[in-house]
Amino acid sequence: MNVRYDTIPSLQAFLDALPEAVRSTRxxxxxxxxxxDWSALMPEAPAALFCPRTTEDIAVLLRAANTHRISVVPQGGLTGLCGGARPVxxxxxxxxxKMVGIEEIDPASATITVLAGTPLEVVQNAAAEAGLYFPLDLGARGSCTIGGNxxxxxxxxxxxxxxxxxxxxLGLEAVLSNGTVIDATTKLIKNNTGYDLRQLFLGxxxxxxxxxxLVLRLxxxxxxxxAALCGMGDYASVLRLLDGARRKLGPTLSAFExxxxxYWQIAxxxxxxxSPLTQQHVFRVLIEAQGTNEAIDSARFTTFLEEMFDDGVLEDAVLSQSLSDIKTFWGxxxxxxxxxxxxxxxxxYDVGLPTRQADEFAKACAAAIxxxxxxxxxxxxxxxxxGNLHLLAWLPGAKYQPAKAFDTAVYSTVREFGGSxxxxxxxxTTKKPxxxxxxxxxxxxxxxxxKTALDPNGILNPGKVIDL
Known part of the structure; x- marks a missing residue:
């Protein structure tokens, strides 16, 4: 439901208090x-939307919002799945x-300084053009923003x-609820000077x-x-493959899916x-390694897979021969x-579990569902x-999914396994209960x-994560 801003007296006073330059960002x-955002929650129209262009614009907005007790919901690429960017x-x-841009790439420090509204893919591409690499990668890379990440x-x-x-x-700049700007944009890896303030804002x-x-590490x-797509007969073999990969591939191991x-059948x-694997297997694993020398790392990866076959860990595997193959595997x-x-x-659902218990959890959770x-x-x-397991739950043919029942089944099982x-x-909003x-x-x-110390009036993203 749309709520007209002039029906909220304090909001009108807030708008009147803004300088014209900031008011124009509405x-x-x-x-x-x-x-x-991308959550399954019902949409909610905010009373007003601002797209500030500078940190100072945000500081002015928050200062006025705090004075007039106006709630402020920050939004990035709106690709979140938990209602974190849903307005009130x-x-x-x-x-x-509007706060988009690469401000600096420093090869000596291996850092990139970016504005928070910059899409993740733009950051990735800028690093690549400088011959460096920003490793965070998500399916929503073209839409999600680095500040939201x-x-x-x-x-x-x-x-x-x-x-x-x-x-x-490594460092960041943030604006508090009262408009105070915290400039902690350091490039230092070793910076043991008291409380690590950046970690207050991350997450x-x-x-x-x-x-x-943000100052990001490259x-x-x-x-x-x-990369290889591997087929195996039980979860014990999955764990043996992971252990072998850690030992044989060392720091080159970059993904283990x-x-x-x-899931495989539906995918x-x-x-x-x-489907690169044609035989039937209980588990399929996509394993990837990123190296520095084609000849050396290719031989190491191939030898590792051969050893896994010899040890009876693998039933089948398809080894990539090109970047196109790797793209197919990831597809x-x-x-x-x-x-x-x-x-x-x-x-x-997106949950965290001890790696050894993932299959046991999957069986218990499926039964609970x-x-x-x-x-x-x-x-x-x-x-x-x-330790990160994803799962999907649905009732075939149902227009409206029984979310509460599914949530209770999944999260109660997570609690039983001591997971996240x-x-x-x-x-x-969705996971707060x-x-x-x-x-x-x-x-x-x-x-x-x-929360009380940094946002005593509770104006920042109210109703999300934790209440005052």
Whole structure:
């Protein structure tokens, strides 16, 4: 429902308090795309939308919003799945889409300094043009923004080698709820000077401050990439393959993607997806290594696979011969992005578990889903080597999916296994009721204390992650 800003007296006073230069960054009417992110929640129109161009614009907006107690929901590329960027009708949405640009690439420090609204793919391409590499990679790379990646502590496909977003950020600039600008844009790797303030904002989903600028760590561009799709008969073999990869491939191991049989079948039914493995297997694993020397690393990768065959770990494997092959392999793994077309409405989950228990969890969770929703279906896949498992749940033929029943089944099983209700998507609105499944009462109390200290009036992204 649209809420006219002039029906909220404090909002009118807020608008009147803004200088003309900042008031001019308002977009009216609010485009429908700014009513929601990619979550399954119902859209909500904010009372007003601003697209500031500078950090100072944001500081002025937050200063006035804090004075007049106006809620502010920051928005990036709106690709989040947990409702973290969904606005509230009585407040404003603050989109960083105009704060785009690469400010500096420093080869000596191996860093890139970027504005928070810059799309991830733009950052990747800028690094590549400089002969360097920014390793974070997501399916939404062309739409998601680097500030959104930081605020949700995004993970992606290559966490096993390069870490989460919080491992890729050396410094940042952020604006607090009262308009104070925190400039912590250091390029230093070793910076042991008290509290690490950047970590307050990384993963906090805009509830403690709005990230406006980032100093990101770059890596040498990979000299070569090798991949294989492997088939095996049980999860014990998957674990043996992972152990062998860690020992034999060392730091070149960049991805280890596990696909359960039901996922594989549905993925290969997606138009345009080709199955490189023709035999039936219980598990398929996409393994990737990024090296520096084609001759040396190719031989190492091939020898590793041969040893896995000799040890009885692998039933079958297809080794990439070109970049086109690697793209085909990843096409099966990334086919989940098209499941809305092939499956229809469904719910997506992103959980963290001890790697050894992933298959045991999948079996228990599938049973819990079937019990909670008779006729309910589920498929499992994920990075696994970093403890991240994805799953989809749906009731075939149902126009409206029983989200509450599915959520309870999935997150209760996660709690039983001592896992995390969110491995890389954040908490937002949808996972907030289940935060206590993964965090102790003492941890939640400390989170609330930090929120109170940095945002005492509760104006920043209210209702997300944690309440005052």
């Amino acid at each position: 977009i009216d009417p609010v485009p429908p795309r700014n009513h929601n 009708s009585s407040g404003i949405a603050l989109s960083l889409e 930081a605020s949700t502590n995004a993970g992606g496909n290559r966490v096993i080698r390069y870490g989460l977003m919080r491992d890729l950020v 906090s989903e805009g509830t403690l401050g709005i990230i406006t600028r 890596q040498p561009a990979p000299g070569c990439t090798h 596990v696909m359960w049989p039901d 290969c039914d997606v138009p345009g997806v080709r 099966v793994r990334d086919a989940c992005s098209e499941f809305k077309v092939t499956l229809g409405p469904h719910l997506a 079937t019990q909670a929703v008779p006729g309910g279906k589920s498929v499992f896949y994920g990075h696994v080597a970093d 209700v969110s491995a890389e998507h954040g908490i937002g 289940y935060l206590e499944h993964s965090r102790t009462a003492q941890e939640i109390a400390l989170m609330r204390l930090i």
